[in-house]
Amino acid sequence: MRGDTSRMSKAKVAPPPPGCTLDINDPQVQEAAIRIQASYRGHRSRKELREKGPPKVLQELKDVVLLEGSAAKLECRVSAFPDPFIVWSKDGKELKDGPKYRYVFEDPDFVALVVRDGVLADLGKYTVTIKNPFGQTSDSACIKVEVPAKITKGPDNMKVKKGSTVVLKAEISGEPAPDVGWLKDGEDIDEDDRVFYDIGDTNTTLTIKNAQPSDAGKYEVFLENNLGVDQSFARVDIL
Structure with missing residues (x-):
């Protein structure tokens, strides 16, 4: 056993290939090691900080x-x-x-x-x-x-007897809320107690009370917002 140990102690170890050794006393090697250590400490610190706090x-x-x-x-x-x-x-x-x-x-x-x-x-x-x-x-x-101004359902054509009440209704949409107008034969309607219109969030109605022959004609509802315009027509006949 002793002889074997002696032979083993005398065995030569092959030197490492060129370029595979580092001189730890080399200033460049020491500087690189310091940068690696600092980077690791910074990464570890950032990770620990993230782990310790709420979102x-x-x-x-x-x-x-x-x-x-x-x-x-x-x-x-x-x-x-x-x-x-x-x-x-x-x-x-x-x-x-x-x-x-x-x-x-x-x-x-x-x-x-x-x-x-x-x-x-x-x-x-x-x-x-x-x-x-x-x-x-x-x-x-x-x-x-x-949403562009849009008439989702226009008013219906109507035939009514003289003296009755006419209600034209249109379903509307749009955001911003569109401006709404009603016209008769291409002219703006001047509202009064007998002829007037209402504007809701999703519909608008034109009411004509005590309908007269002069109320017969082509009615238009007109919508407009900054994204678009729309219009729809209906015919009213007074019998």
């Missing part, structure tokens, strides 16, 4: 405008580690990720909600809630929907 909103949500039939995107920048749990809601009701609402995670710091196929009902207040094991935070913004 934070670094860039707030902003109100956006959604055009009818198009899509809108709400987005904010957050700080949260480990990866947070995200919930989006509209007017207090949770929204499910799916065809209408798409949850988007563009990178570890940005979260977004895409609202597709915009309609007037999408108008409202949207909130993102960000949770992790250390707490939660939230932020809100509004989607403002813009």
Whole structure:
């Protein structure tokens, strides 16, 4: 055994290939080691700081405008580690990720909600809630929907007896709320106690009391907002 140990101690070890050794006393090597250590400490410190706090909103949500039939995107920048749990809601009701609402995670710091196929009902207040094991935070913004002025159902042609009441009705939509006007034979109608019109959120009516032969003619309802105009016609005959 002793002889074997002696032979082993005398065995020569092959030197490492050229370029595979480092002189730890070399100033460049020492400087590189210091940079690596500092970088690791910085990474570890940043990681520890992220782990210790609740989520934070670094860039707030902003109100956006959604055009009818198009899509809108709400987005904010957050700080949260480990990866947070995200919930989006509209007017207090949770929204499910799916065809209408798409949850988007563009990178570890940005979260977004895409609202597709915009309609007037999408108008409202949207909130993102960000949770992790250390707490939660939230932020809100509004989607403002813009819809071109539109007459969804025009007034019907009418034949009525003299002295009766005529009511022409049109169903309307638009956001911003459109300006509404009624015309007879191309001229603005001067309202009085007998002939007048009302404008609601979704409809407008023209009332003609005690109809006279002079009230017969072609009536027009006209809508306009900053996105478009629309009009519809009806014929009134007095028997």
